[in-house]
Amino acid sequence: ENGRAIADVVAAYSYLHCYEIKGETDSIGRILTQANYYNTSFNKITLVTTKNHLTWALKRSPSFWGIILVELKDSNITFKYIRGAKDNIFFRKENAFMMLWKDEMLKVANEASVPVKRSHTRMEIAEMLSSSLKKSDALQTIQSIISNRLKLRDAV
Numbered sequence: 583e584n585g586r587a588i589a590d591v592v593a594a595y596s597y598l599h600c601y602e603i604k605g606e607t608d609s610i611g612r613i614l615t616q617a618n619y620y621n622t623s624f625n626k627i628t629l630v631t632t633k634n635h636l637t638w639a640l641k642r643s644p645s646f647w648g649i650i651l652v653e654l655k656d657s658n659i660t661f662k663y664i665r666g667a668k669d670n671i672f673f674r675k676e677n678a679f680m681m682l683w684k685d686e687m688l689k690v691a692n693e694a695s696v697p698v699k700r701s702h703t704r705m706e707i708a709e710m711l712s713s714s715l716k717k718s719d720a721l722q723t724i725q726s727i728i729s730n731r732l733k734l735r736d737a738v
Contacts (some may be wrong), residue, residue, distance in 0.1 A: 587619035590630075594729045597721040598678070601650075603631070610635040617644060621672040623681065625721055628667045636664070644673040646670055666735065675720045679708035686727050689712060 585692065591601040600620050603701055604610050620627050621644065630649035639649050648667030653660050679687060687707045691698040696714045698707050712720065 587616040588733075589620065589624070592624075592728075593731075594725050597625045598725055598728065599626040599628065601628050601630055604629065604635055604639075606632045606634055608635075610638050613639075613643065617647075621670060622674045622677040624678070625670050625673050626667040627670060630661075630699060640664070673717075675712035675715065676705070676708040677718060678720065678724050679711050680704060681724060682708075682727055686731075690723055690727070 589600040590603040593599045593601065600623075600667075602613060602616060602620065604613060610631070616628075618704060626648070627644075628650055629639055629643050630650045632652055636649070636651055643649065646668040647663040647665070651662045651664050653662070679690075682690070684704050684707065687704065688698065688700065690696075690711055691707060694711070694714060696710055698710055702710070715723065
């Protein structure tokens with residue numbers, strides 16, 4: 583399921599927070615399909631949307647998703663928190679680990695003394711890491727690796 587839905591923005595706190603943006607002319611119904619993927623990969627998720635989608639979002643988006651309303655007022659863009667994001671009840675560590683490259687997962691396994699082989703698939707390694715690391719450690723590790731990946735990219 584890796585790569586089937588690509589988040590618009592991901593913020594790296596001590597965990598990864600997914601922000602999905604649905605503008606005035608976007609199809610809001612597509613969020614239901616995307617939610618199937620985001621819900622298992624991100625600990626926190628927020629829908630950023632416009633007034634014309636707000637009623638739909640409040641009724642149909644998962645209750646643990648945050649909602650931010652974006653409005654244009656007097657040539658200024660405003661952001662209003664309608665609902666804060668809560669911990670995602672469907673989060674699965676193994677899906678979150680799938681955001682990492684195989685070499686990154688192998689390094690995590692080595693540092694955590696999780697016995698894996700290079701011949702294991704990414705999913706097998708993700709499952710082994712998931713069963714060996716606490717949720718908080720998994721979230722911090724994934725966030726750290728992705729943040730470092732971005733720093734390396736920006737340094738080039």
